[in-house]
Amino acid sequence: MATPWIAPSILSADFARLGDEVDAVIAAGADLVHFDVMDNHYVPNLTVGPLVCEALHKHGVKVPIDVHLMVRPVDRIVPDFAAAGAGYITFHPEASEHIDRTIELIREHGCRPGLAFNPATPLDYLDYTLEKLDLVLVMSVNPGFGGQKFIPSALCKLEQVRKRIEASGREVRLEIDGGVKVENIQSIARAGADTFVAGSAIFGSPDYAATLRAMREQITRK
Ligand code: DX5
Ligand code: ZN
Secondary structure, three states, X not given: OOOOEEEEEHHHOOHHHHHHHHHHHHHOOOOOEEEEEEEOOOOOOXXXXXXXXXXXXXXXXXOOEEEEEEOOOOHHHHHHHHHOOEEEEEEOHHHOOOHHHHHHHHHHOOOEEEEEEOOOOOHHHHOOOHHHOOEEEEEOOOOOXXXXXXXXXXXXXXXXXXXXXXXXXXXXXXXXXXXXXXXXXXXXXXOOOOEEEEOHHHHOXXXXXXXXXXXXXXXXXX
């Protein structure tokens, strides 16, 4: 399995000091910066767009920016995020009219495509897409807000996706997003995740480096 990556979600950062917050989590050992984009349409909340992504990119974020699009429509905004320095661009199948076209669009613009599964979204969407994806995101909360409780059925879903990734023989990241904490990250790693988004657990802690270290210890102890 791939080296585990931890991706702090800036949704729980202090937005008045965003550049400093991102520098701090990278110094603390973050492997990716998870960038949640919400549109008050596909999800009931509104966050940040390509301008803020570009500002962080220009600020000099030294790890890939992991853009999680919770927006509908998807395609209109993909080139803007690619130009703004996104590394991965992940979207929800329900939010795209033509899933295959959106995946191609992300790839054509030089980014790595990911597909996100809400708690009640079946894995059937992987049938004709897995061979084109670089990342599968399993949501362990309903999208829209940070600080929610982990939904346990995500563990079984991770196991199923892990099997499908292994069977494909391709290198595809398996990311978990929502309610990830030091206390449950070991069972999440055991279920097959290799990429761990955590917002409130990291930005709500007094010492980012200590939290990232504790998470990594739990992951490697699995
Ligand atoms: C929820 C977002 C998550 C969120 C996770 O819609 O996609 O990335 O920031 O926050 P925590 O880790 O606090 O559940
Ligand atoms: Zn997210």
